[in-house]
Amino acid sequence: MKIGEWHFPEELHYDEHHQWLKREGNTIIIGLTDYGQYTRGDILYLSLPEAGTQVKAGEAVGSLETGKWVGRFYAPQTGEICAVNAEVLENARLINQDPYGLGWLFKIKTHSSEGQMLMTVEQLKVWLDRELEREKACDV
Amino acid sequence: MSNTHDYRSQGELTQEIEEMGLESPEVIQTSLAAAMTLGLKGGTFYRDAKLTCLNLLLTYKEGCQGRCGYCGLEQKRSEKTKGTTFIRVAWPTYSFDLILERTKQYQSSLKRICLSMITHKRAFEDSLNLVSRLHREVNLPISILCAPTLIHKTEDLQKLKEAGADQLGVSIDTATAEIFQKYRGKGVRGPHRWDHYWEILRKGVAVFGQGQVSVHLIVGLGESEQEMVRTFQQVHDLGAVVHLFSFYPEPGSALSEKAAPSLGQYRRMQLARYLIMNDLAKATTMRFNSSEQVYDFGMDVEPFVASGQPFRTSGCPGKDGETACNRPYGNERPGTTLANYPFIPNMRDVEQIRGELYVGLMEGVEQL
Numbered sequence: 001m002k003i004g005e006w007h008f009p010e011e012l013h014y015d016e017h018h019q020w021l022k023r024e025g026n027t028i029i030i031g032l033t034d035y036g037q038y039t040r041g042d043i044l045y046l047s048l049p050e051a052g053t054q055v056k057a058g059e060a061v062g063s064l065e066t067g068k069w070v071g072r073f074y075a076p077q078t079g080e081i082c083a084v085n086a087e088v089l090e091n092a093r094l095i096n097q098d099p100y101g102l103g104w105l106f107k108i109k110t111h112s113s114e115g116q117m118l119m120t121v122e123q124l125k126v127w128l129d130r131e132l133e134r135e136k137a138c139d140v
Numbered sequence: 141m142s143n144t145h146d147y148r149s150q151g152e153l154t155q156e157i158e159e160m161g162l163e164s165p166e167v168i169q170t171s172l173a174a175a176m177t178l179g180l181k182g183g184t185f186y187r188d189a190k191l192t193c194l195n196l197l198l199t200y201k202e203g204c205q206g207r208c209g210y211c212g213l214e215q216k217r218s219e220k221t222k223g224t225t226f227i228r229v230a231w232p233t234y235s236f237d238l239i240l241e242r243t244k245q246y247q248s249s250l251k252r253i254c255l256s257m258i259t260h261k262r263a264f265e266d267s268l269n270l271v272s273r274l275h276r277e278v279n280l281p282i283s284i285l286c287a288p289t290l291i292h293k294t295e296d297l298q299k300l301k302e303a304g305a306d307q308l309g310v311s312i313d314t315a316t317a318e319i320f321q322k323y324r325g326k327g328v329r330g331p332h333r334w335d336h337y338w339e340i341l342r343k344g345v346a347v348f349g350q351g352q353v354s355v356h357l358i359v360g361l362g363e364s365e366q367e368m369v370r371t372f373q374q375v376h377d378l379g380a381v382v383h384l385f386s387f388y389p390e391p392g393s394a395l396s397e398k399a400a401p402s403l404g405q406y407r408r409m410q411l412a413r414y415l416i417m418n419d420l421a422k423a424t425t426m427r428f429n430s431s432e433q434v435y436d437f438g439m440d441v442e443p444f445v446a447s448g449q450p451f452r453t454s455g456c457p458g459k460d461g462e463t464a465c466n467r468p469y470g471n472e473r474p475g476t477t478l479a480n481y482p483f484i485p486n487m488r489d490v491e492q493i494r495g496e497l498y499v500g501l502m503e504g505v506e507q508l
Contacts, residue, residue: 041176041183042230045473063475067172067229068468069184070475 001121006034013118017074031104041066043092053081079110165266169197169231178242186474189482193252193465204258207330209323209394251458256285268303275304283456285309288340297347307456308344311356315363315371350379359409360387360401364432372416373423383454386471386479404499414450431502448485
């Protein structure tokens with residue numbers, strides 16, 4: 001689905017940190033959405049959690065830096081980091097170039113269903129349209 | 141799952157411009173911040189900073205003929221990093237017509253444009269051309285950061301002013317002749333000469349007027365604080381204004397391994413610059429210790445520290461007299477301690493600055 005200029009695969013879920021999630025059994029894969037990578041800019045530096053780290057839903061688990069901004073990644077659900085994308089650590093620009101494919105960030109093995117509100121792409125559209133309107137109003 | 145953009149990214153358009161071998165004046169490089177502000181690149185500014193001056197840079201296939209050891213444009217920079225960054229970030233290339241069109245579209249949110257020459261035989265004539273076009277088509281004041289090595293006559297400076305520039309920039313960069321020679325002149329077999337840069341500065345003040353000429357100085361190239369403060373005074377006495385930068389080690393440059401100046405040193409230089417440029421103090425009334433660090437500014441500086449103003453980015457002003465060239469995160473990574481604040485520091489920032497101001501003094505420390 002396209003929302004504005006940005007692409008959002010319909011089979012994924014999304015959170016309010018502009019992250020996407022894909023479930024594979026007890027494991028969820030997390031990355032940055034197309035909108036997320038665009039609004040952050042060309043990513044220069046990346047810090048991701050180590051495999052084996054226990055994380056709580058909502059916790060900041062990593063950071064990214066562009067030429068002019070620095071921000072964080074968040075664990076959408078409680079669990080254990082079971083994989084980290086080594087390619088993206090070598091080449092952070094993969095996040096900008098292929099946010100839903102080669103640019104995936106890390107995986108969490110979830111122990112429970114505790115987690116933040118996750119949105120389907122239809123729910124995301126409603127939320128993001130509101131966010132874009134709000135940002136447009138701030139730019140006036 | 142894969143990226144399915146059905147349009148070419150701006151990065152691909154930029155690449156296309158380079159591959160066609162286009163040069164200035166047809167194309168121009170912009171700072172990353174300018175590209176973001178003109179809607180040509182995505183991205184966000186840390187702490188919602190807003191860029192208020194577009195920084196543009198001439199570009200040629202042969203590049204800049206200078207060999208300045210600290211500069212990202214320097215030709216001897218390692219092949220891996222050449223062309224990748226200049227003053228910390230990438231400077232994407234666009235057609236000048238596109239930049240002009242976008243500048244007109246966004247000019248209400250901007251306060252100034254700055255066009256920088258590089259040391260190249262065509263840079264002077266191209267600067268006249270582009271400054272004229274900007275002056276005709278955009279209602280913003282224009283600074284020209286000249287390449288003094290290309291300029292020999294007062295008439296050349298006059299032409300830049302008549303083309304529409306109201307501010308002249310002279311990047312002397314170093315506080316002493318010795319450091320200039322080492323990193324810009326004979327020490328790197330570079331074309332630049334200290335005496336000539338100061339001559340152009342003096343001629344520039346004669347043509348553009350008092351307060352209309354700026355001198356870039358970089359803290360942390362090996363000078364002492366006393367040497368830098370004396371240079372501030374010298375520039376001020378000539379009727380020009382210092383715009384201050386904190387040395388940043390460009391990857392692949394000859395000085396890539398050199399450390400940036402300590403924050404304490406930079407804060408003291410920011411404060412000294414501010415006091416001297418605003419006629420609040422003189423270099424001769426400040427006190428220096430045996431390590432040539434300033435430990436006493438010769439007056440009560442607390443009101444000025446509390447205002448935060450001395451620690452803002454120093455740059456050319458807008459029509460309102462306030463700093464326009466604020467260069468967000470030009471000297472440091474976002475999220476780290478800011479060397480130059482691209483906005484007025486808030487109370488928390490000021491508290492932090494107070495704690496930084498006298499750090500690293502070897503003796504004779506006075507606490508605020």
